[in-house]
Amino acid sequence: MKIISKYxxxxxxxQSLGLDNSTIYKRQTHVIEVxxxxxxxxxxDELLGYGKVIKxxxxxxxxxxxxxxxxxxxxxxxxxxxxxxxxxxxxxxKNPELSFFYSKDDLRRFLKSREKEYSMDxxxxxxxxxxxxxxxxxxxxxxxxxxxxxxxxxxLFHEIGQPIFLYPSYIFDFDLVEISSWTGSVRRPxxxxxxxxxxxxxxxxxxxxxFQCYQEIEQYLNGVLGNTESTIDERTDVDKIKxxxxxxxxxxxxxxx
Numbered sequence: 001m002k003i004i005s006k007y008x009x010x011x012x013x014x015q016s017l018g019l020d021n022s023t024i025y026k027r028q029t030h031v032i033e034v035x036x037x038x039x040x041x042x043x044x045d046e047l048l049g050y051g052k053v054i055k056x057x058x059x060x061x062x063x064x065x066x067x068x069x070x071x072x073x074x075x076x077x078x079x080x081x082x083x084x085x086x087x088x089x090x091x092x093x094k095n096p097e098l099s100f101f102y103s104k105d106d107l108r109r110f111l112k113s114r115e116k117e118y119s120m121d122x123x124x125x126x127x128x129x130x131x132x133x134x135x136x137x138x139x140x141x142x143x144x145x146x147x148x149x150x151x152x153x154x155x156l157f158h159e160i161g162q163p164i165f166l167y168p169s170y171i172f173d174f175d176l177v178e179i180s181s182w183t184g185s186v187r188r189p190x191x192x193x194x195x196x197x198x199x200x201x202x203x204x205x206x207x208x209x210x211f212q213c214y215q216e217i218e219q220y221l222n223g224v225l226g227n228t229e230s231t232i233d234e235r236t237d238v239d240k241i242k243x244x245x246x247x248x249x250x251x252x253x254x255x256x257x
Contacts, residue, residue, distance in 0.1 A: 014214035
């Protein structure tokens with residue numbers, strides 16, 4: 001697979017093992033609106049949990065950063081992966097530090113390391129059920145498993161004509177993340193798709209190693225999207241006749257006896 005791109009991703013080095021020029025991946029990152037067909041935006045939001053953003057405030061005035069947990073989706077070669085992003089916003093800085101998680105255990109370890117900073121050891125969640133038998137869970141026990149990859153929206157990959165996308169696009173805009181933490185699902189920012197995001201920057205190597213990632217993209221382009229470079233025969237008609245062993249005078253006809 002030949003990759004045409006302005007940026008480097010973590011699986012690019014696999015090309016050195018052998019390059020098939022018949023498969024072309026034009027990897028251009030851009031933002032597009034969610035296609036209107038088949039109620040796509042609502043289906044994405046359902047997988048997303050309708051735009052969950054959680055804000056954790058510091059336990060002391062001496063701690064000068066807030067922590068935001070944002071849910072997002074990665075569409076990769078026909079499957080939708082549920083992921084979480086942690087944004088730690090320093091009060092004196094414009095750009096937050098981002099961490100990405102693809103499993104419950106990784107997220108738990110990260111939050112455990114910041115438990116005291118945000119008084120998480122005091123957080124309790126009440127289970128929904130009979131009010132006479134109330135049961136409370138600490139934050140560690142309340143963490144849910146990440147959903148298995150879904151294959152429900154395969155048509156979306158055909159619609160955008162690319163093997164990878166990220167939803168929603170606003171997770172990289174801190175101002176919009178903050179607004180979403182105030183308003184919740186009542187007033188969410190515009191949720192566009194980022195087509196062909198840089199997977200290295202969002203830690204997708206935790207899900208697919210470089211070889212797996214490269215191979216699946218190549219197979220998806222060939223087998224599903226059919227994105228192969230057409231071979232144009234630039235020979236003249238005379239050259240084509242000669243290459244098949246025919247006579248220029250008679251061509252495909254039988255010679256006169």
